[in-house]
């Protein structure tokens with residue numbers, strides 16, 4: 134890692150070297166790097182599961198895996214991607230960038246930061262190791278609905294413990310971010326001067342603190358139902374399986390905002406830099422993000438229209454969901470207005486950011502369609518929903534992560550990432566992404582259920598196409614790996630301000646950022 | 659570091675706080691109004707107002723739903 138070599142240039146003395154240095158580090162940049170490598174590893178693991186799923190679905194009938202294993206794959210793919218890849222990647226960005234952006238020397242609780250990260254590998258071992266226990270991994274879907282989750286083998290227990298551990302890690306990470314943003318800003322860095330990324334993460338951190346305990350409670354209730362004789366979700370004992378869905382989605386809907394708000398933050402840094410204009414409607418953005426955080430607690434049952442709700446409930450959650458889409462739409466408007474009449478240039482980070490706006494918007498619209506109760510009764514549990522959430526999660530969160538990675542790689546490594554590889558990665562990803570996920574809308578509307586290893590013959594052609602697209606998308610991600618490795622090892626030297634239009638404190642320190650920055654608080658005009 | 663703009667230190671009242679929160683639900687706010695807010699609003703009051711307006715929002719939709727179903 135460039136940060137390491139640079140350290141020696143700086144002549145800093147560190148007690149530890151080699152592996153111990155990474156295990157004992159309390160440096161926000163080291164920990165950010167660890168988070169990102171961890172999440173990329175989990176991204177590849179989840180990707181292998183996805184490709185195995187797509188290999189099975191290439192043709193109707195069973196060829197590659199057995200149905201039981203197929204269910205384990207869909208479940209673990211979701212859990213690994215959500216809790217292992219997307220969330221830790223954003224925390225990695227927060228660790229690296231928030232102190233640099235607000236002029237702080239480190240995160241507020243540096244030791245707790247170390248622990249937040251090092252909880253994750255044990256959780257990952259529990260999750261991935263559960264494939265090898267009797268009965269295999271959890272197979273109840275990433276949502277872990279009762280009664281299935283009450284019945285599975287010990288893979289389910291391992292998943293529950295993994296979620297407990299990752300939840301503790303997230304909560305500690307979130308507390309760290311809140312305290313850092315509120316207390317460690319350089320003099321003159323008022324809240325209203327803060328980069329958008331810090332605002333979105335501040336609000337995300339509050340969401341995390343609010344809902345991770347809810348998830349922990351839900352899975353703990355499953356655990357006690359499984360082993361300690363309670364009947365929270367067991368109808369035979371007087372419990373209610375639908376209550377599990379309410380608790381899960383009370384966590385789950387804010388969770389989708391946890392996975393998208395930091396993405397909004399990253400895109401809001403990049404668009405102004407490459408449009409060479411300040412972010413249009415900075416104030417509106419801050420307000421909208423805050424509003425989304427509150428309103429996201431009032432829409433959870435739009436995931437449950439098919440469970441048999443009274444009409445009043447269906448209408449309530451339908452109206453609430455559509456209204457919360459307003460502040461989300463305002464953001465898309467703001468990004469477009471930022472680009473309007475700017476002097477645009479399309480380096481790799483900007484391509485990803487513009488691609489994000491385009492494809493995320495499609496996902497937002499299909500979300501609105503799912504939110505219409507009578508339509509959702511039809512499309513619930515079909516590939517239409519799979520298409521929706523991959524448009525918001527892959528084309529939303531993941532594309533924003535790539536945008537951010539290409540944008541800040543010069544700051545992390547001291548070298549400019551290869552424009553050729555970055556653009557190749559972008560265009561391959563964009564094309565294959567759409568080949569993979571756009572036809573899923575049609576499959577869903579035609580009635581193909583999700584989470585099944587086999588399907589009726591009339592779905593065969595689209596599924597073959599989707600599987601080809603999926604392998605293309607998966608392989609395209611290796612371009613990113615190559616681009617990052619090349620960037621770490623060498624390339625054009627990056628200036629302190631690596632992109633012409635980039636603004637913010639992080640661009641005032643050298644590239645790569647030295648191990649210790651802002652030991653003296655910077656002076657803001 | 660000295661901030662050139664003098665920070666008004668009188669605290670904003672209930673109505674400006676509510677107005678800021680209400681605008682946030684639409685997601686639009688004029689920059690100048692935002693600067694005034696940032697200078698005068700009490701963060702705790704904003705959070706309370708936010709939760710309060712959130713409750714009002716819920717009650718409002720419940721009423722609309724009742725009207726629609728009536």
Ligand code: HEM
Pocket residue numbers: 276389390392393435436454455458461496497498499500501503504505509512513514518521522525526529530
């Ligand atoms: C305009 C904003 C959005 C609206 C109106 C919306 C609406 C919905 C609705 C109604 C469903 C339930 C569909 C069903 O199960 O039948 C759903 C599912 C889902 N949404 Fe969204 N959504 C929006 C944005 C997002 C974002 C930003 C994300 C994540 C980054 C997201 C992630 C998901 C996921 C993961 C599911 C499926 C959960 C599952 O069943 O496994 N959505 N969305």
Ligand SMILES: [Cu+2]
Pocket residue numbers: 385386389432433435436
């Ligand atoms: Cu939702």
